[in-house]
Amino acid sequence: MDPLSATFSALADPTRRAILARLALGESFVSELAEPFDISLPAVSRHLKVLEQAGLIARGRHAQWRPCRIELDALKGVDEWLEEYRRLWEQRLDRLEDYLRTLQPGAPDEKSPGKNQEKKGGRKK
Amino acid sequence: MAGKSSIDLESDLKTILGLRVIDAPRELVWSVWTDPKHLAQWWGPDGFTTTTSSFDFRPGGVWRFVMHGPDGRDYENRITFDAIVKPERLEYHHGGGDDVEPVQFRTTVVFDDLGGKPGSRCAACSRRPRSARAS
Numbered sequence: 001m002d003p004l005s006a007t008f009s010a011l012a013d014p015t016r017r018a019i020l021a022r023l024a025l026g027e028s029f030v031s032e033l034a035e036p037f038d039i040s041l042p043a044v045s046r047h048l049k050v051l052e053q054a055g056l057i058a059r060g061r062h063a064q065w066r067p068c069r070i071e072l073d074a075l076k077g078v079d080e081w082l083e084e085y086r087r088l089w090e091q092r093l094d095r096l097e098d099y100l101r102t103l104q105p106g107a108p109d110e111k112s113p114g115k116n117q118e119k120k121g122g123r124k125k
Numbered sequence: 126m127a128g129k130s131s132i133d134l135e136s137d138l139k140t141i142l143g144l145r146v147i148d149a150p151r152e153l154v155w156s157v158w159t160d161p162k163h164l165a166q167w168w169g170p171d172g173f174t175t176t177t178s179s180f181d182f183r184p185g186g187v188w189r190f191v192m193h194g195p196d197g198r199d200y201e202n203r204i205t206f207d208a209i210v211k212p213e214r215l216e217y218h219h220g221g222g223d224d225v226e227p228v229q230f231r232t233t234v235v236f237d238d239l240g241g242k243p244g245s246r247c248a249a250c251s252r253r254p255r256s257a258r259a260s
Contacts, residue, residue, distance in 0.1 A: 095167035
């Protein structure tokens, strides 16, 4: 599985997202992470393993004391992926708005394009 | 980075939800979104032009079009309309066939009338992968 797919599939579970939300506040031990959930410790560990394999969290070295912490790089990948769609839709909706403006000549033009810069709001003959 | 829209993932992570307030009457926004003559003027993306070969605007009807990229590449597209509720909601899905770009997603565009001052209206759209279709 490619990294982004692994990230999304790890995130596609409300418990794991809740764990991440908790870890966003700071490092935590497994027992602390398990507390708010009505599931067994091994089940929490399984969730942590999925998150770890997806690179969303990292765990301490020491066998007994293994606090978990969030790793932001994997989430950055999600955001970058989303950014492409943001860009596409921003552009598309900008074009839609520009086009709508050409259809309604009387409408107020809050975003004056480059050409009219010197006289913003001023109507030229 | 900060645009005029909010565009983010829904909590199910399978849906991208975008919201933009558009300063135009809802009926006009609707017609600009549902008429190929208008669509050709803005569909884009930036640098692209759009040529429609067929536009069958009814539930189950298909819109076939080519997006011409700035590099000269043509992108064959097929959109099938799923629901048409004039002037408030439009649902369609992309893809379906070897002859078009391998994209598969569903889009719902909601045109809300915000009321208030004349011309202040809003369009919201959400899209999700087709495999996640709920109904």
